[in-house]
Amino acid sequence: MIFIHQNGGFTKVWVSLKTVFFPCIIAIMFWFWNRISQLSRPAALLEYMLMCLGGALTFLNVPLEYLSLFVDCPWMTLVGDIRQGLFYAALLSFWLIFAGEHLMDDTERNRIQVYWRHLSAVLTGCLCLFIFDMCERGVQLKNPFYSIWATEIGTNLALAFIIIAGICAGLYFCFLSFMVYKVFLNISSKRKSLPAMASSRRLKYEGIIYRFKVLMLATLLCAAVTVIAFIMGQVSEGQRYEEGRHIEYSSAFLAGVYGMWNIYTFALICLYAPSHKKWPKEVGLASIHGALLARGKIYVIIIYLFPIPIIIIIRAALEKKLNLADLCRNRQNCRLFLLLPKNLRLIEGRDLAFLYRLVKVYLSKFCFMFKSH
Numbered sequence: 001m002i003f004i005h006q007n008g009g010f011t012k013v014w015v016s017l018k019t020v021f022f023p024c025i026i027a028i029m030f031w032f033w034n035r036i037s038q039l040s041r042p043a044a045l046l047e048y049m050l051m052c053l054g055g056a057l058t059f060l061n062v063p064l065e066y067l068s069l070f071v072d073c074p075w076m077t078l079v080g081d082i083r084q085g086l087f088y089a090a091l092l093s094f095w096l097i098f099a100g101e102h103l104m105d106d107t108e109r110n111r112i113q114v115y116w117r118h119l120s121a122v123l124t125g126c127l128c129l130f131i132f133d134m135c136e137r138g139v140q141l142k143n144p145f146y147s148i149w150a151t152e153i154g155t156n157l158a159l160a161f162i163i164i165a166g167i168c169a170g171l172y173f174c175f176l177s178f179m180v181y182k183v184f185l186n187i188s189s190k191r192k193s194l195p196a197m198a199s200s201r202r203l204k205y206e207g208i209i210y211r212f213k214v215l216m217l218a219t220l221l222c223a224a225v226t227v228i229a230f231i232m233g234q235v236s237e238g239q240r241y242e243e244g245r246h247i248e249y250s251s252a253f254l255a256g257v258y259g260m261w262n263i264y265t266f267a268l269i270c271l272y273a274p275s276h277k278k279w280p281k282e283v284g285l286a287s288i289h290g291a292l293l294a295r296g297k298i299y300v301i302i303i304y305l306f307p308i309p310i311i312i313i314i315r316a317a318l319e320k321k322l323n324l325a326d327l328c329r330n331r332q333n334c335r336l337f338l339l340l341p342k343n344l345r346l347i348e349g350r351d352l353a354f355l356y357r358l359v360k361v362y363l364s365k366f367c368f369m370f371k372s373h
Contacts, residue, residue: 013255015065021262022061028269029054035274045112046101049094050269056090056300059083074144078137085133087125091261092172093119095223099179101184102216125168132161167229173227180220184213198352215271222264229257 034053036043060083066360067073097117112119136148187209232253 001253006194010255011065015063017255018061018065020064022058023261025054025058025061025262025266027147028266032269039274042190045097046113046272053090053265054093054269056087057261058129061205061262074141077140078133079193081133081137082130084101085126085129087128087261088215089122091226092122092126095176095219096122098219099176099183099216101181102183102212109165128161129165132158167225170290173223173373176223177220182214183216187213187315218264218267222260225257229253 029051032054033046036247062083064073064076064079068076093115097112097115100115100118136146139146148158191206195219
């Protein structure tokens, strides 16, 4: 029989996050494509991949949970797994193309056929996940008491599949890290030509390079957390067959990863949207991406918003008992680490005071950074 171990507090927070993120991602996608449609050139591969990623995230953000208030939805777990799998396929494919398009090794890409080896491996893995999911979730639509773990052969096959999936996720992260490392090497080689430029032009390009490196590190961090969340999800599927093993990770970790995906996607769409002030005439890397990362104010906002879900995940890892339901109930004990540029502060709050102080500190930092730019 299928049981969903999810309390009311977490359900409210989870559905609220989906309700907020769903229209935001749709709005930013319409805005992004409107900018693309006004260009005289065709859309670049990276811009198509951003739309694909935004579409997959929008499909994941649809708050289908509201339907369960009116009708019986026995298919909810299967649809949820399918949405999660589609988003994984889009996200993993996007990261490979995103890193490949920024290698700057004088190789003409901008065509999806160049990445057929990378994408075929990702799509094959996601297809295997879908088949494995249908073997259990699909059958449970007809027989709710069915479980692939009920037989010894099914248990061994499921365990082997979970182990292989975890190994493939780790290998993917290693390969992505290698590609990001190659990007950094190429950037360092290009940076040698900066001393020959004028002072103002050199400072401008140094700022762009610095921001781009931070964006690539944020991509790598997001990939690491995503791979960890995927492996933990697969391992938790296998813990049911062993009575002596129990894996616990709080709901704050799940909500933190989910929020990180939305903030990361929102940030990329904002940063890589064509400027309304000067339309690039070429499809080269410098014309499409380089000048766009010079948007100082948007960059500052994204960089200061991105650590919020990461901090929540860290807190969830440090305190296994901390989850979003407890954060809503135990208001006198709600604490949140706020990572600032030069120090690490511990903000304590009661009721909604911690949210007020969090917003106040961030707004003050935004105003300071706007003045500096």
